[in-house]
């Protein structure tokens with residue numbers, strides 16, 4: 001069996017899909033690959049990257065916001081950070097904070 005790099009990642013995945021699901025699985029309509037290794041923004045990871053280990057209050061500072069600005073992201077979530085669930089939690093939390101600050105009543 002040839003090494004993955006020689007066959008290409010698409011070939012390898014197709015081969016494994018066919019082995020698991022049958023020949024129909026070879027009928028792939030599209031194939032997209034993203035190599036995060038050299039991505040300047042992700043720095044090789046799909047979640048947050050700690051670049052300053054001493055900044056232990058960074059998340060608290062961001063969660064607090066500045067003036068009327070509030071941040072909400074999965075990485076700032078107190079629940080399931082790094083997951084979609086965390087993003088939803090952070091969004092709801094930030095929205096609740098803004099609503100309270102604006103004096104809105106629960107609806």
Ligand SMILES: Cc1cc2nc3c(=O)[nH]c(=O)nc-3n(C[C@H](O)[C@H](O)[C@H](O)COP(=O)(O)OP(=O)(O)OC[C@H]3O[C@@H](n4cnc5c(N)ncnc54)[C@H](O)[C@@H]3O)c2cc1C
Pocket residue numbers: 046072073074075082083084085087
């Ligand atoms: C490959 C991969 C696989 C994953 N798998 C899973 C999984 O199986 N399960 C799971 O729960 N989570 C998974 N995640 C994580 C999940 O996708 C994220 O945690 C979630 O999408 C974060 O949501 P968010 O709203 O915080 O940020 P994002 O979804 O990143 O949204 C931020 C948005 O802001 C936009 N933006 C950025 N800068 C600007 C700007 N200057 N002006 C305007 N817009 C801007 C971006 O375009 C983006 O649309 C995965 C992530 C990746 C990358």
